[in-house]
Amino acid sequence: xxxxxxxxxxITILLVEDDAPTCWRLQDAxxxxxxxxxxxxxxxxxxxxxxxxxxxxxxxxLRLPDGHGVELIRxxxxxxxxxxxxVISALGDEESVISAITVGATGYLLKDAFxxxxxxxxxxxxxxxxxxxASIARFIVRRTQGAAQSSAxxxxxxxxxxxxxxxxxxxxxxxxAKGFSYAEIASHLGLSRxxxxxxIKNIYRKLxxxxxxxxxxxxVQQGLIKL
Amino acid sequence: xxxxxxxxxxxxxxxxxxxxxxPYLLLQALIVIATILGLRLLQPSDPEDFAxxxxxxxxxxxxxxxxxxxxxxxxxxxxxxxxxxxxFTFRSADAGAGWSVYLPRFSNxxxxxxxxxxxxxxxxxxxxxxxDRNTPxxxxxxxxxxxxxxxxxxxxxxxxxxxxxFLDTVYVGPDAALRPSYETRTLLFVTLxxxxxxxxSILAVILAIMWLMRRREPVYGVLAxxxxxxxxxxxxxxxxxxxxxxxxxAVLLASAPTESALIVAFGVLFFGWRWxxxxxxxxxxxxxxxxxxxxxxxxxxxxxxxxLGIPTVGICLFLMACVTATAVVRRQDAxxxxxxxxxxxxxxxxxHDMLSVFEIVTNERIFVSRLSYSAMLVAIGAGLTWRFxxxxxxxxxxxxxxxxRVREAEERLKASFAxxxxxxxxxxxxxxxxxxxxxxHDGLGGQLVSIVALSERGHEGATITDAARAALKDLRLVIxxxxxxxxxxxxxxxxxxxxxxxxxxxxxxxLDWRVATPQGLPLHPELRPxxxxxxxxxxxxxxxxxxxxxxxxxxxxxxxxxDGAHGPYGVISVTxxxxxxxxxxxxxxxxxSQTARGLRNMRSRAARCxxxxxxxxxxxxxxxxxxxxxxxxxSDAAGG
Numbered sequence: 001x002x003x004x005x006x007x008x009x010x011i012t013i014l015l016v017e018d019d020a021p022t023c024w025r026l027q028d029a030x031x032x033x034x035x036x037x038x039x040x041x042x043x044x045x046x047x048x049x050x051x052x053x054x055x056x057x058x059x060x061x062l063r064l065p066d067g068h069g070v071e072l073i074r075x076x077x078x079x080x081x082x083x084x085x086x087v088i089s090a091l092g093d094e095e096s097v098i099s100a101i102t103v104g105a106t107g108y109l110l111k112d113a114f115x116x117x118x119x120x121x122x123x124x125x126x127x128x129x130x131x132x133x134a135s136i137a138r139f140i141v142r143r144t145q146g147a148a149q150s151s152a153x154x155x156x157x158x159x160x161x162x163x164x165x166x167x168x169x170x171x172x173x174x175x176x177a178k179g180f181s182y183a184e185i186a187s188h189l190g191l192s193r194x195x196x197x198x199x200i201k202n203i204y205r206k207l208x209x210x211x212x213x214x215x216x217x218x219x220v221q222q223g224l225i226k227l
Numbered sequence: 228x229x230x231x232x233x234x235x236x237x238x239x240x241x242x243x244x245x246x247x248x249x250p251y252l253l254l255q256a257l258i259v260i261a262t263i264l265g266l267r268l269l270q271p272s273d274p275e276d277f278a279x280x281x282x283x284x285x286x287x288x289x290x291x292x293x294x295x296x297x298x299x300x301x302x303x304x305x306x307x308x309x310x311x312x313x314x315f316t317f318r319s320a321d322a323g324a325g326w327s328v329y330l331p332r333f334s335n336x337x338x339x340x341x342x343x344x345x346x347x348x349x350x351x352x353x354x355x356x357x358x359d360r361n362t363p364x365x366x367x368x369x370x371x372x373x374x375x376x377x378x379x380x381x382x383x384x385x386x387x388x389x390x391x392x393f394l395d396t397v398y399v400g401p402d403a404a405l406r407p408s409y410e411t412r413t414l415l416f417v418t419l420x421x422x423x424x425x426x427x428s429i430l431a432v433i434l435a436i437m438w439l440m441r442r443r444e445p446v447y448g449v450l451a452x453x454x455x456x457x458x459x460x461x462x463x464x465x466x467x468x469x470x471x472x473x474x475x476x477a478v479l480l481a482s483a484p485t486e487s488a489l490i491v492a493f494g495v496l497f498f499g500w501r502w503x504x505x506x507x508x509x510x511x512x513x514x515x516x517x518x519x520x521x522x523x524x525x526x527x528x529x530x531x532x533x534x535l536g537i538p539t540v541g542i543c544l545f546l547m548a549c550v551t552a553t554a555v556v557r558r559q560d561a562x563x564x565x566x567x568x569x570x571x572x573x574x575x576x577x578x579h580d581m582l583s584v585f586e587i588v589t590n591e592r593i594f595v596s597r598l599s600y601s602a603m604l605v606a607i608g609a610g611l612t613w614r615f616x617x618x619x620x621x622x623x624x625x626x627x628x629x630x631x632r633v634r635e636a637e638e639r640l641k642a643s644f645a646x647x648x649x650x651x652x653x654x655x656x657x658x659x660x661x662x663x664x665x666x667x668h669d670g671l672g673g674q675l676v677s678i679v680a681l682s683e684r685g686h687e688g689a690t691i692t693d694a695a696r697a698a699l700k701d702l703r704l705v706i707x708x709x710x711x712x713x714x715x716x717x718x719x720x721x722x723x724x725x726x727x728x729x730x731x732x733x734x735x736x737x738l739d740w741r742v743a744t745p746q747g748l749p750l751h752p753e754l755r756p757x758x759x760x761x762x763x764x765x766x767x768x769x770x771x772x773x774x775x776x777x778x779x780x781x782x783x784x785x786x787x788x789x790d791g792a793h794g795p796y797g798v799i800s801v802t803x804x805x806x807x808x809x810x811x812x813x814x815x816x817x818x819x820s821q822t823a824r825g826l827r828n829m830r831s832r833a834a835r836c837x838x839x840x841x842x843x844x845x846x847x848x849x850x851x852x853x854x855x856x857x858x859x860x861x862s863d864a865a866g867g
Contacts, residue, residue, distance in 0.1 A: 090699075093706050112699050114733055134721035135707055142711065178747060179721030179740065 010036040011126055012053070016046045016060035016072065017088055022111050026059070026088065026118060033119035043067040047075075054080040057122060059109060061088045062096045070103050077104030077208075084125045094139040098160055106130035106204045129197040130204050138177035140207070144170055164206040172199050247556045251564075255548075255571045262575040266595060271411045273331055277400030279380070282311040296332075296591060299384060299392035309392060311382040315399045317373045326373060328380065329365045329405040331412055332395035332591055334358045336385040339397075341368050342378055350385065353464040354417055358390055361593045363412040367402055389533045390584070393592045416598070423601035424461035430608035431455045437615065446496040450611065453489035454604060456482045461601070481520060481532035485513030487543035493607075494547050498554040498563065509546075512539040540596075541581070544574045562610060569603040576600075662757050663705065670701030670764075700726060704763055708756040716797065716855075717747040719759045720766075720786065727770055727784075734774055736782055743787035748797035751859055758859045761832040762799070765840070768829050769801040769851040776822055777805025777849055797855040807844035836860070 013035050017023040030037045040046040043066045058076050062069035087100040087108040097108045144162040175185035182196040280295040286309040299309045339347040347366035349355040355362040386392030431454035438448035460482050488509040512535040520528030551567035576599040582588040678694045712718040728738050773779040785800040833840035837856035
């Protein structure tokens with residue numbers, strides 16, 4: 001069995017992970033599922049790999065021996081907008097995942113996930129379904145509340161701009177945070193089950209801060225910086 | 228015994244009084260001498276070259292030669308006044324400028340005629356009619372009236388009792404020679420008096436305003452009234468007997484006793500004593516003069532003033548001297564010294580005037596009491612203003628000190644608040660660390676130990692995998708519980724659902740998630756991370772039991788809010804279709820003990836959160852019902 005994209009070619013994955021056993025484990029699971037996997041142990045190796053051909057999917061750890069995964073995600077996001085990006089995380093904690101989301105990652109993959117789950121997640125990702133975990137959804141909605149309650153005093157954790165989210169998107173995030181399935185959320189909100197992944201994709205896009213100048217622009221728009 | 232005790236402190240006290248009073252009295256004696264000398268020096272010198280003192284006086288039909296200065300008898304009628312007739316020699320040769328007639332002192336009024344023509348009538352000048360002011364008069368003699376050689380001069384002296392009439396030496400000569408003397412006297416006895424009175428009126432206004440703003444201090448009011456009376460007395464036009472006299476004006480002119488009584492009242496209040504009730508008697512003479520004067524009309528006020536008023540003024544001055552002397556002994560401060568000296572000066576002047584009135588001392592009948600009294604009042608007013616300004620400065624510095632103190636207190640408070648905050652933060656951190664350590668120890672520690680044990684025994688990977696996976700799961704739970712969920716347990720359960728689903732997927736067990744009430748569970752603002760960990764661990768244990776020991780195929784989690792007697796409460800139920808732990812207990816010993824320990828753990832965790840754990844198990848499945856408390860307990864009381 002081989003996973004293929006629309007063009008029929010094998011789907012290429014660039015796996016950036018410095019811990020060799022973890023890397024093997026993930027690579028095994030993905031190769032078994034039929035993906036074409038290239039792996040890199042450092043930021044430099046990953047950059048070299050990127051010069052050959054852009055991968056369809058980038059899976060990267062954040063703490064790398066020669067730099068931070070966030071830099072790689074930002075670069076890939078700018079150079080190859082079609083590449084789907086996911087963070088590999090040991091614990092799925094908000095601190096690392098949210099900082100990756102703001103530079104263009106969509107969701108995370110746990111390092112100890114079952115092989116079948118790893119394959120399913122990547123398949124969904126390629127199909128355009130960006131997964132979002134309950135804890136990440138919770139972090140985002142808590143941040144929207146915090147922003148509404150007090151403008152002064154930044155909440156702890158990574159900075160996150162939730163100003164662009166629509167009330168509907170926030171409702172969806174609430175549903176996910178409370179453990180409801182997509183079907184349950186759709187029926188509660190009077191949506192079609194199929195539109196929920198699209199909303200989630202939009203949420204990811206809105207949380208992304210594309211450039212430094214855009215970040216400044218956002219800050220000015222929200223009155224955080226006075227010119 | 229008691230006598231000795233009583234005497235002991237009096238002796239040093241008496242010594243103290245003597246040691247303070249004697250220098251003061253000596254100082255006052257010096258002041259008296261200085262005042263007398265000053266009065267002598269102040270005596271204006273008159274141009275004796277042109278003095279005219281030999282007159283013939285026709286009084287009451289009797290004619291006789293007199294030498295000026297001369298006193299006539301007191302009288303109340305203006306008809307047929309004493310007539311002084313004299314002569315002076317005029318030489319037209321040396322009369323470069325005009326000649327004048329100059330009268331330095333007279334009482335009460337004069338009409339001067341040269342060669343039968345009236346050149347001066349002092350009754351037209353209001354100031355000149357006041358016996359208490361020593362107003363001089365001068366008049367230019369028209370050149371056409373003067374004849375070469377001897378000229379006749381007549382002076383009619385109008386007297387209105389009870390004082391005796393007085394006529395000082397008359398001077399006739401060139402105007403240039405007489406006028407400087409006249410100007411000196413005018414400056415001393417008229418202009419200075421007016422200046423003092425004007426000053427006094429300003430002080431009266433200031434003191435009145437001060438009293439209006441500070442009613443608690445009547446001392447200002449008393450002094451203001453005294454000053455107002457003084458000003459009225461100084462500026463009111465004195466009546467000339469033939470004119471229709473206002474009785475009010477007449478009695479106001481006789482206000483000196485009231486004024487002096489007010490000054491005594493001021494002194495008593497100023498030095499911080501209570502005004503004695505019998506002190507009101509001091510106002511009686513002034514009131515009598517007022518009332519009698521208003522009813523009877525002149526000349527009674529004048530007579531009463533002389534008989535009652537003047538002695539009252541003297542008594543008041545004496546009282547005031549006593550008051551200030553006592554104050555000096557007690558307080559030894561600048562204010563009492565200054566006022567005491569001023570009183571001594573006024574008293575000396577009063578005695579001087581009395582001696583003059585009774586003709587014991589012949590000093591051309593110059594009255595200085597009023598002048599010195601005005602000066603004293605001005606000094607007192609200035610002193611009060613000075614004291615007021617100093618009080619304002621004190622208030623300023625007090626306010627400054629207060630501001631500094633408040634700032635210091637604020638700083639201290641801020642510092643202690645910061646310390647307190649720091650301590651609270653440290654305590655919270657320590658609590659959190661303790662909790663975290665316990666949580667990690669409860670889960671992760673045991674699991675890591677079992678991983679070590681398994682790998683040492685060389686067991687196959689699967690078991691180690693399970694242990695490591697459980698350790699990771701627990702670590703995630705601990706991290707997850709650190710997040711602030713704002714009292715919404717549903718947010719924690721959402722994450723747990725994901726983890727549980729992932730855990731069950733390899734076992735092909737479906738997790739049926741039912742939220743019976745739309746809202747899920749009630750909000751618990753008091754919910755703390757350690758509550759969340761206990762609840763999630765109970766649920767984990769229930770799911771783990773279902774998978775490991777009961778071989779369940781389906782697990783259902785039901786979340787609902789029920790209404791109790793004291794409000795809504797949440798219930799979380801985990802049901803499975805396994806074989807139940809009751810049967811499992813009969814099976815292998817290891818599994819049974821593990822299950823028993825698991826159940827015990829679940830119960831103790833529920834108790835720590837104030838939740839009620841209900842377990843039901845039979846062959847068709849197990850049902851774990853966790854009834855949440857309405858309010859989660861604040862402290863981990865049951866925790867060990």
